[in-house]
Amino acid sequence: MKKVWGLTSIIVGMMVLGACGNSGTKNSESSTEVSASNQLEKIKQEGVLKVGTSADFAPFEFHTMINGKDTIVGADIDMVNALAEEIGIDEVQFVDMEFNAVLAALDQKQVDIAVSGISATEERKKSVDFTMNYFLPEQKVVVHKDNLDTYKTIDDLEGKKVGAQKGSIQESIVTDQLPDSQIVSIPKVPNLVIEIKQGTIDALVLESAVAESYVGQNDDLAIAEVELVTSEDEAYAIALPKGSTELQEALNEGLQKLIDDGKIAEFVQKNTDLANENAAK
Ligand code: ARG
Secondary structure (H helix, E strand, C coil): HHHHHHHHHHHHHHHHHHHHHHHCCCCCCCHHHHHHHHHHHHHHHHEEEEEECCCECCCCCEEEEEEEEEEEHHHHHHHHHHHHHHHHHCCEEEEEEEHHHHHHHCCCCCCCCCCCCCCHHHHHHHHEEEECECCCEEEEEEEEEHCCCCCCCCHCCCEEEEEEEEEEEEHHHHHHHHHCCCCEEEECHHHHHHHHHCCCEEEEEHHHHHHHHHHHHCCCCCECCCCCCCHHHHHHHCCCCCCCCHHHHHHHHHHHHHHHHHHHHHHHHHHHHHHHHHHHC
């Protein structure tokens, strides 16, 4: 009897939802818009925003010990927490994974959004939507301090091993801008940093704030003079499933406020300091 009731209420529930869906402006709403408005509502109702991230990318997302507990912190983390509060979502759950898996996790609906210093490239826009940009990085080459005078131009890196994070745009930056170098793709940024320190790779392409953070944490590393081209579509944005119009609008509204109030820059600075302090310990 109970089972029958459960089933009946599901059917009634579906009918009610169906009725709501149709009660809007007739025919003018596309089906994607309807499901998007449901998605924002769904997150709000559940009270949890699931965020995919690769916490290997100080100062945007990284692990640190807080009161003896391993915690994911960073500028992206502060930003998402502020956005959730603004939108009225009670809890944010960060799901840590390799960067290479972040957009796939979004695609497979394992997470609601992906926030991981993700560059909103045209290529990625084919499979996911993005919010407005919130940070424009520059591409930098990191080397061992002892090699700072050896690697000054792109030509100096000819035949050398240059690291890039697997699945990141740095892979194509190495292949396009340093075509005579040998690319070494590694899933996690801290492992790339270890390779440089040990001399198993010669250079590493990282984005400005991240390069500065890891150089700040490791006094045997330095940013080389080598100049790489940075393009507009390398700017960071939040990735969300295609057609999530309502969620996108809510996030954009919140982001605009954070940008106008200088909060993003503040989060980046605060977390750069935090990463440096922890490295010094
Ligand atoms: N901005 C680069 C990209 O989107 C690198 C991002 C890496 N992020 C990370 N959390 N490891 O490809």
